[in-house]
Amino acid sequence: MGIMWPVKTVILTLICLCFFLAVSCGCPKSPPQPEQPTPSPPLISHSESAEQLAKRFCPIIHLKGEGGLIEHYEPTQIETLVDQSLVRDINDPSFQEKASISSLLRWSKSIYYLDLVGLTPSIEHYDDYLRSYNEIKNRYKPTVYARISEQIEDGYTVLQYWLFYYFNDWRDYHEGDWELVQLNFTGKTAKEIIEAGEEPFSAAYSQHQAGQQMSWGKMKEAGFIEDIHPVVYVAQGSHSNYFTPGNFWAGLDFDDTGLSSWQTYQPEQLNIVLLPEPGATEEGFEWLDFKGYWGEYRNFYISLLDLRFWLCGPFGPSWKEGESNSEKWKQPVKWANNLPEYPKPFWTAFFSMLGDWAKLAVFSLFSPADLHVYDSQGRHIGLDEKGQLETQIPGAMYITPEGTDYKIILIPDADIANEYRVLAKGTEQGKMDIRLQIPDIQRKLRRYLEYLDVPISPKTVARAIIKPEIPGLMRAPSPGEMQGGTKRDTITKLEIDNNGDGIFEMESMPGMFIQQGATPVAPTEPDAAPTPKRSP
Numbered sequence: 001m002g003i004m005w006p007v008k009t010v011i012l013t014l015i016c017l018c019f020f021l022a023v024s025c026g027c028p029k030s031p032p033q034p035e036q037p038t039p040s041p042p043l044i045s046h047s048e049s050a051e052q053l054a055k056r057f058c059p060i061i062h063l064k065g066e067g068g069l070i071e072h073y074e075p076t077q078i079e080t081l082v083d084q085s086l087v088r089d090i091n092d093p094s095f096q097e098k099a100s101i102s103s104l105l106r107w108s109k110s111i112y113y114l115d116l117v118g119l120t121p122s123i124e125h126y127d128d129y130l131r132s133y134n135e136i137k138n139r140y141k142p143t144v145y146a147r148i149s150e151q152i153e154d155g156y157t158v159l160q161y162w163l164f165y166y167f168n169d170w171r172d173y174h175e176g177d178w179e180l181v182q183l184n185f186t187g188k189t190a191k192e193i194i195e196a197g198e199e200p201f202s203a204a205y206s207q208h209q210a211g212q213q214m215s216w217g218k219m220k221e222a223g224f225i226e227d228i229h230p231v232v233y234v235a236q237g238s239h240s241n242y243f244t245p246g247n248f249w250a251g252l253d254f255d256d257t258g259l260s261s262w263q264t265y266q267p268e269q270l271n272i273v274l275l276p277e278p279g280a281t282e283e284g285f286e287w288l289d290f291k292g293y294w295g296e297y298r299n300f301y302i303s304l305l306d307l308r309f310w311l312c313g314p315f316g317p318s319w320k321e322g323e324s325n326s327e328k329w330k331q332p333v334k335w336a337n338n339l340p341e342y343p344k345p346f347w348t349a350f351f352s353m354l355g356d357w358a359k360l361a362v363f364s365l366f367s368p369a370d371l372h373v374y375d376s377q378g379r380h381i382g383l384d385e386k387g388q389l390e391t392q393i394p395g396a397m398y399i400t401p402e403g404t405d406y407k408i409i410l411i412p413d414a415d416i417a418n419e420y421r422v423l424a425k426g427t428e429q430g431k432m433d434i435r436l437q438i439p440d441i442q443r444k445l446r447r448y449l450e451y452l453d454v455p456i457s458p459k460t461v462a463r464a465i466i467k468p469e470i471p472g473l474m475r476a477p478s479p480g481e482m483q484g485g486t487k488r489d490t491i492t493k494l495e496i497d498n499n500g501d502g503i504f505e506m507e508s509m510p511g512m513f514i515q516q517g518a519t520p521v522a523p524t525e526p527d528a529a530p531t532p533k534r535s536p
Contacts, residue, residue, distance in 0.1 A: 049191035054146035054274055057200070058267035059161055059181050060229045062245070064236040064258035068452060068512035071236045071263065072130055073177075075163040077140040077271070078287060081176050081294065084136065085114040090297050105286035110323050113293035113313060114176065121173045121296055121311065129167045129175075137166075141271040145317070148190055148274075149332060155187040158332045159200070162275075162317045163239070164294075170237035171253040171366075171406075172302065172309040175295030178317060179239050180206040181232055183216075184333055203230055204336035205241035206328075208250055209307060210346040213339040214243055229267055233257035243342050246486040247437060247448040249362045251307045251347055252406070254435050254448075259488060278318050290316055291323045302401050304408075306350040343485070354395040354412040361414030363436045364407065367456055368428035371407040376419040381409050405430075416440040416447050416468050426460035431513075434494070438466060440487065449489040454513045459500035464492055495521075 063071035082099050089095035090111045097107065099114055119128055145162040165177040183200040185193055192198075204213040219225050224243050233242045235255035242248065245262075248255040278288040295313020302309045315321070318329035327335045340348050345357060353360055365371040372382035379392035389398055399408040414420075416438045424432060432454040438447045447466070454462065470491050490511070495504035507521050 047190060049189070049194050050146075050148045050274060051272075052194050053148060053159060053190045054161075054272050055267065056194070056228060057159060057183055058144065058146075058229060058270060058272060059232045060226055060267065061163075061265040061270075062231070062233045062257065062262035063265070064234070064256060064261075065263045066258045066261035069236055069256070070258075071234065073133060073165045073167055073169075073239075074137070074142050074263070074265070075144060075179075075270075076137065076166060077143045078164050078294075080133070080136060080140050080166045081114060081116065081164075082287070084116050084132070086117055087112050087292075088115045088297070101284060102286050104290035104292075108289050108291050110291050110293075110315075110319075110321065112290075113295065113297040115296045116175050119175070119296075121167075121175050121298070123173060126169055126173070129169070133166050142265055142269060143271040143273060145273050145275050147317070150189055151333075152187045152189065154333075156333050157185040157188060157190065157193065159183040159185065160317075160328075160332065163241075165239050168238060170235075172238075172311050174298075174311055174313055176293075176313040177239050178294065178314050179234075179241055180204075180211075180317075180328060181230065181241055182206075182328075182332060182336055183230070184336060199228070202336065204339055205232065205243065207235075207240035207242070207255070207346040208238065208309070210349045211241070211339045212243065212342045212344070212346055213336050214342040218342075219243070233262075240346075244485075247446075247488070248345060249347075249360075249364075249437060250345075251304045252302060252309050252401070253364065253366070254362075254437070254450075259486065275317075288316065288318060291319045302404055302406075304399065304401050307347065353397075353410065356413070359413050359415070359439045359441065361411040361420070361436070361438045363409040363411075363420075363422055363434075365424055365432065365434050366406055367424065367426070367432035367434075368405050368430050369407075369424045369426045369432055369456055369460070371409060372423040372425070373409050373411070374421040374423070375411075381411070382423075414439055416466065417442070419468060420466045422464045422466070424456070424460075424462045426456040426458050429457050430455075432456040432460075432462070434462070434464070436464075436466070437486075440468075443487075445485055445487045447489050448486050449492055449510055451494045451508060451510055452512045454494065454496070454508060457498070459498065461497040461500060461504075462494055463504070464494050466492060 061075065063074065082101060085099040087097040087099045087107045090113065097103065119125060119132060147160040147162065149158045151157065161181040163179045168174045168177040182204040184202045185198060185200050188198065200216045202213055202215050203219060205211050219230065224231050233245045235242065235257050238250065238255055240250065240255050242257055245257045245259050275288065276282050276285055293313040294316055298312040300311045318325055320326040340346060348357055363371065363373050370383055372380065374380050375393060381391050381393055381396045381398055384390045391398060393411055395412040397410040400406065420438060422434065422436060424434060433452050435450045440447055493507040493509060496506040496508065497504045498506060505520060507519055
């Protein structure tokens, strides 16, 4: 006999069954919502980690503060140039537009250049630039422009510090100057580098058209890092960056960072500006896309062997001639890897000399005068009485860049043990700079000597006798001298014959002639230095 269920129970059971079926399989569901895209990370140039990284490794900058020539221009804001400049057109001399940070994007072609109003880049107007800079510099801050490039897929991250200077008053006078200190990390993000406390694996410093690189480990061993900050010595006038202080032949002249006294900028004294990538169109950074020249354009350069020194404003950090990206910006690690490794000088990337570069003697003269060098055997390098070049020292070179009064004599495998004699014979009225550097193989140093702003005429003959041993000069080198491998000679005198009678009646100490003065002395017979021989 079947079981009889109460009516209410049956109805309740049916309602529950329908509800269960509806929930489990019957009722339509809401359509699936599209997945929210993962938000793109903010530009690294604006991230907190990037700011921390830029501050953490900011370099300590040393500007020359000693001697007659000191560094007058500090790394500064680009506004020091832009605010005082007009935008001009290379092809249209009549065109001019007041420059501003935002307007540089409007004129972003390589035919345009920034021109400081009322100033002309030449040695005759050097004081005008310095006066102009001193009038405005307190409106701006000492500044470095930091850029972080994360190339994780290529296995590296780069931290660049771009330094801008108002004027370059080295031998290649020009308005505006961009230099670079670069640190290379393994392929981690800025955040990962900060969290892991990671340090760079190498550093690269710009010097003229190239530079030097060095591993971070070797820098630490040599004491080239303070706390966590790389130490940078800036050459007076050219603003090339060096790992050590010293005097370094740089082709067109010597780079001089000073040896004992500097104007030092600690990281906390520097305004660190974090850069976005070009094209980010961020307000205040339009200038990154300016493809023109940062300074007056002059279609002129001085060529020395395979080096070219342009006498015009440089391109900005990310650009080069032809409106393409520079290697420093686009392939920064490749650029760094192609640099000579410290202490090998930057110019070895362009040309090689006979013998060991560390044993190269350099004699240079800036003057309307002829330069002659003799060694202890009486062998001569220079022009003979007929104006023909005489090179009696094997491998020696005599270089005269076209369009200049510059003369250079390079002697390979040189040693201060060979007593050298330098002779300068005036050809016109003017002033003379003599600089020379000779290896001291025994002491593992290079003797450096300079005489600056010496008056000269067609009758002037000046000479210096560089002796291997000089009492008082061979004291123990200072820490700066030991690091740079340079020994500055402040004792050897320059003897001067003003009227060409063969009697050297005046002498001057090394350094600036005007400051040091010149002292009349008892006449010295002329046979202390041989005269150029006539070729047979």
